[in-house]
Amino acid sequence: xxxxxxxxxxxxxxxxxxxxxxxxxxxxxxxxxxxxxxxxxxxxxxxxxxxxxxxxxxxxxxxxxxxxxxxxxxxxxxxxxxxxxxxxxxxxxxxxxxxxxxxxxxxxxxxxxxxxxxxxxxxxxxxxxxxxxxxxxxx
Amino acid sequence: xxxxxxxxxxxxxxxxxxxxxxxxxxxxxxxxxxxxxxxxxxxxxxxxxxxxxxxxxxxxxxxxxxxxxxxxxxxxxxxxxxxxxxxxxxxxxxxxxxxxxxxxxxxxxxxxxxxxxxxxxxxxxxxxxxxxxxxxxxxxxxxxxxxxxxxxxxxxxxxxxxxxxxxxxxxxxxxxxxxxxxxxxxxxxxxxxxxxxxxxxxxxxxxxxxxxxxxxxxxxxxxxxxxxxxxxx
Numbered sequence: 001x002x003x004x005x006x007x008x009x010x011x012x013x014x015x016x017x018x019x020x021x022x023x024x025x026x027x028x029x030x031x032x033x034x035x036x037x038x039x040x041x042x043x044x045x046x047x048x049x050x051x052x053x054x055x056x057x058x059x060x061x062x063x064x065x066x067x068x069x070x071x072x073x074x075x076x077x078x079x080x081x082x083x084x085x086x087x088x089x090x091x092x093x094x095x096x097x098x099x100x101x102x103x104x105x106x107x108x109x110x111x112x113x114x115x116x117x118x119x120x121x122x123x124x125x126x127x128x129x130x131x132x133x134x135x136x137x138x139x
Numbered sequence: 140x141x142x143x144x145x146x147x148x149x150x151x152x153x154x155x156x157x158x159x160x161x162x163x164x165x166x167x168x169x170x171x172x173x174x175x176x177x178x179x180x181x182x183x184x185x186x187x188x189x190x191x192x193x194x195x196x197x198x199x200x201x202x203x204x205x206x207x208x209x210x211x212x213x214x215x216x217x218x219x220x221x222x223x224x225x226x227x228x229x230x231x232x233x234x235x236x237x238x239x240x241x242x243x244x245x246x247x248x249x250x251x252x253x254x255x256x257x258x259x260x261x262x263x264x265x266x267x268x269x270x271x272x273x274x275x276x277x278x279x280x281x282x283x284x285x286x287x288x289x290x291x292x293x294x295x296x297x298x299x300x301x302x303x304x305x306x307x308x309x310x311x312x313x314x315x316x317x318x319x320x321x322x323x324x325x326x327x328x329x330x331x332x333x334x335x336x337x338x339x340x341x342x343x344x345x346x347x348x349x350x351x352x353x354x355x356x357x358x359x360x361x362x363x364x365x366x367x368x369x370x371x372x
Contacts (some may be wrong), residue, residue: 099366103363105272106269112268112269113267114260114267
């Protein structure tokens with residue numbers, strides 16, 4: 001039987017630091033978002049594929065010091081082969097575009113406020129409620 | 140404060156960091172259950188499925204939900220298809236009802252709240268969220284920090300593979316779970332169900348082209364694939 005822990009706990013509000021020494025130096029943040037496309041590339045017998053990236057560039061200027069941060073916010077393939085086996089091809093192409101990690105296991109810890117998972121039905125309710133009540137006592 | 144009630148066949152947790160959780164949010168979930176449950180003979184959905192109620196005579200909200208389900212079938216190339224489950228819209232209704240509940244909490248003036256409906260989550264403000272490990276339910280596969288976001292997961296857990304590919308009626312292969320994040324929980328949940336049903340070969344690319352939604356896919360070989368915008372810890 002599947003077991004599940006669902007809990008939501010309140011969090012003590014933190015006092016925000018008021019003083020901001022850096023405010024004296026002028027700070028300027030400029031964010032631009034651009035879509036960039038790669039060239040259409042031949043993919044063996046499959047046809048052509050084109051990849052587009054949406055890039056967000058944030059330029060922060062404090063006094064004379066400038067820092068630039070670029071983030072890829074979206075990856076698409078606006079052109080891809082139309083072939084009966086294209087899902088096979090696309091899968092092999094898409095995977096390198098995605099961040100890849102190895103599945104890890106971590107224990108439930110008190111920093112976690114909510115637990116998400118696959119659809120739970122009533123059998124999980126008792127454990128869910130119990131876990132929530134335990135967490136509630138720690139507030 | 141936080142409140143937990145058993146509605147729609149699951150535990151629903153509503154938590155607010157400041158202020159009280161209003162009663163009418165659970166009144167809403169009970170209303171959704173009465174209207175959409177396939178376990179209630181008198182619900183509108185049950186009457187539509189038995190052919191006793193014409194779609195055109197159904198309430199506006201039922202028509203809206205079924206209309207969105209039809210759109211989602213198109214958006215997912217038929218991998219989210221309520222016709223494959225005899226017109227049971229539960230796979231969308233749960234998330235949609237949470238989205239509507241969020242609007243109720245917004246209307247009550249709450250700034251920081253979380254709703255967890257049987258493992259599918261919508262938060263306003265920033266919350267630390269753990270995603271259950273698909274093979275070890277007492278553990279987490281991922282920790283993330285979510286701000287103003289919906290988080291839906293579909294997967295095969297110990298109770299068995301309940302999602303099937305509507306085209307082949309086989310359980311999907313090569314995939315353990317899909318978690319989708321984005322603005323609406325109803326849509327995120329339907330996308331997660333569809334991507335999971337696609338299986339490990341097709342899901343990663345389909346996920347990479349979703350507009351406004353991000354995804355983490357856990358494949359059977361232990362690889363975890365995330366789109367660039369998927370929230371991290």
